[in-house]
Amino acid sequence: xxxxxxxxxxxxxxxxxxxxxxxxxxxxxxxxxxxxxxxxxxxxxxxxxxxxxxxxxxxxxxxxxxxxxxxxxxxxxxxxxxxxxxxxxxxxxxxxxxxxxxxxxxxxxxxxxxxxxxxxxxxxxxxxxxxxxxxxxxxxxxxxxxxxxxxxxxxxxxxxxxxxxxxxxxxxxxxxxxxxxxxxxxxxxxxxxxxxxxxxxxxxxxxxxxxxxxxxxxxxx
Numbered sequence: 400x401x402x403x404x405x406x407x408x409x410x411x412x413x414x415x416x417x418x419x420x421x422x423x424x425x426x427x428x429x430x431x432x433x434x435x436x437x438x439x440x441x442x443x444x445x446x447x448x449x450x451x452x453x454x455x456x457x458x459x460x461x462x463x464x465x466x467x468x469x470x471x472x473x474x475x476x477x478x479x480x481x482x483x484x485x486x487x488x489x490x491x492x493x494x495x496x497x498x499x500x501x502x503x504x505x506x507x508x509x510x511x512x513x514x515x516x517x518x519x520x521x522x523x524x525x526x527x528x529x530x531x532x533x534x535x536x537x538x539x540x541x542x543x544x545x546x547x548x549x550x551x552x553x554x555x556x557x558x559x560x561x562x563x564x565x566x567x568x569x570x571x572x573x574x575x576x577x578x579x580x581x582x583x584x585x586x587x588x589x590x591x592x593x594x595x596x597x598x599x600x601x602x603x604x605x606x607x608x609x610x611x612x613x614x615x616x617x618x619x620x
Contacts, residue, residue, distance in 0.1 A: 401539040404452055406463040411441040428488050434495030458541035460504045473498055473536060496536050505529040506540055508577060512548035520583035521552040527577050531570040538566035545578055555579040
């Protein structure tokens with residue numbers, strides 16, 4: 400299950416480009432907190448602390464307990480905007496949640512084991528790399544493990560066949576295929592008729608080359 404991590408935050412009292420630049424220069428990241436039952440607010444968190452938290456998480460679904468102005472707010476890291484040119488994080492969106500209310504989240508799929516079909520040359524492929532689930536925040540898994548050991552060539556694993564952790568249900572239909580063992584891929588060989596037609600043409604070109612050389616007039620001295 401996803402761990403709930405403590406994270407210090409401060410309310411932002413200033414806005415604008417200049418204020419944001421000063422904030423980042425001081426090592427903080429601008430962020431926003433919003434949710435159905437909270438008043439949207441602008442906050443900031445310490446950059447290095449959040450980066451370590453992000454690096455240490457095995458999942459994109461990160462639950463934090465924001466410590467703000469002497470209180471606490473459970474929140475899900477909804478979006479992290481990265482600066483891909485200069486590095487670092489530009490902005491964070493936190494979605495406030497309640498401990499006793501279900502949340503929706505996309506949880507990554509982890510394939511476990513070696514399929515029987517792989518020994519026959521088949522390839523195991525994830526049709527869906529994530530599964531949208533609903534659960535209480537405390538039950539949010541870091542990943543959904545799918546054991547493919549008994550999977551043979553041409554077979555797939557449906558949502559209805561997956562053992563979800565206690566308290567977790569999928570929002571996808573039970574007949575949706577999540578993982579498939581594809582048949583071995585064989586390169587197509589040229590058809591005999593096409594190969595036979597190509598042979599005389601190639602021979603004709605080879606014979607025409609000497610004839611064309613002989614017909615060429617000799618160069619004047």
